[in-house]
Amino acid sequence: MRLQTKGNILGYLFASPWILGFLIFTIYPVCSSLYYSFTNFNTLKAPVWIGITNYVILFTRDPRFWKSLSNTLYYAIFSVPLGIIAGVLIALLLNQKVKGMRFFRTIFYLPTVVSSVASALLWMWILEPNFGLLNTMLAKVGITGPGWLTDPAWSKNSLILMSLWSVGGGMLIYLAALQDVPQSLYESATIDGANTFTQFFHITIPMITPTLFFNLIMGVIGGLQVFNQAFIMTSGGPSYSTYFLAYHLYNRAFGDYQMGYASAMAWVLLLLTLLLSLLIMKTSTKWVYYEGDQK
Numbered sequence: 001m002r003l004q005t006k007g008n009i010l011g012y013l014f015a016s017p018w019i020l021g022f023l024i025f026t027i028y029p030v031c032s033s034l035y036y037s038f039t040n041f042n043t044l045k046a047p048v049w050i051g052i053t054n055y056v057i058l059f060t061r062d063p064r065f066w067k068s069l070s071n072t073l074y075y076a077i078f079s080v081p082l083g084i085i086a087g088v089l090i091a092l093l094l095n096q097k098v099k100g101m102r103f104f105r106t107i108f109y110l111p112t113v114v115s116s117v118a119s120a121l122l123w124m125w126i127l128e129p130n131f132g133l134l135n136t137m138l139a140k141v142g143i144t145g146p147g148w149l150t151d152p153a154w155s156k157n158s159l160i161l162m163s164l165w166s167v168g169g170g171m172l173i174y175l176a177a178l179q180d181v182p183q184s185l186y187e188s189a190t191i192d193g194a195n196t197f198t199q200f201f202h203i204t205i206p207m208i209t210p211t212l213f214f215n216l217i218m219g220v221i222g223g224l225q226v227f228n229q230a231f232i233m234t235s236g237g238p239s240y241s242t243y244f245l246a247y248h249l250y251n252r253a254f255g256d257y258q259m260g261y262a263s264a265m266a267w268v269l270l271l272l273t274l275l276l277s278l279l280i281m282k283t284s285t286k287w288v289y290y291e292g293d294q295k
Contacts, residue, residue: 075159076223080223086167091175110168123233129148134148152239152241207289
């Protein structure tokens with residue numbers, strides 16, 4: 001017992017830096033933001049308790065909240081499936097046994113390690129309507145390119161297109177999942193006369209559904225928190241077409257110094273993310289296959 005107690009004490013001592021960091025830099029800010037969401041707090045004066053007033057204003061008297069929410073959902077609905085499809089297709093290509101495959105895998109993964117600020121600046125040049133690379137290439141084939149970031153009809157779609165720039169992170173996870181699929185399944189299917197498409201939809205996709213499920217959850221969480229692109233590239237414009245929820249929260253917190261109101265918005269975003277994640281997890285029992293599952 002004495003040795004066990006000593007071992008436990010040593011274990012807690014070694015883990016204490018992480019425990020203290022978690023309590024101070026995670027638990028305390030989360031609990032504080034929950035309290036501030038029920039107060040009128042502008043950082044210059046002590047917070048004043050006002051109950052659910054911030055939430056009432058948020059849902060009934062803030063049209064920009066609903067605009068930012070619709071923009072955020074639009075971005076997530078289209079960018080997440082598009083990223084999953086592109087990631088799987090690229091992973092399939094990079095799973096082939098050809099010469100120089102390591103080089104190609106590195107090239108596709110490199111954009112994910114580039115700073116988001118640097119990527120945004122790069123894409124601002126690519127999507128510039130008059131002298132940008134994309135419209136210049138379209139003009140060479142007789143197509144007049146749109147105002148990617150200056151036209152409200154194209155701005156959100158431009159940021160969705162830009163999201164494919166970082167598809168390499170998901171691609172790497174899909175590639176690992178593809179290499180984990182037993183080759184005996186493909187050999188058996190080939191003997192039974194199954195073609196490539198049949199093997200893809202009846203073997204490959206079911207076997208990598210746990211990875212699809214993971215990336216779907218992470219994609220939804222990331223999609224609902226989109227911020228850097230709007231902050232750097234469009235400032236929420238044009239005509240509030242890229243005014244996302246996280247950007248609205250930032251403006252309220254650090255532009256208007258309405259920390260209490262911004263905290264309420266942050267908790268709404270958290271609850272929305274939690275709700276969508278739980279919904280996905282609830283439906284996952286019907287389409288996610290785990291090896292060894294008896295169902």
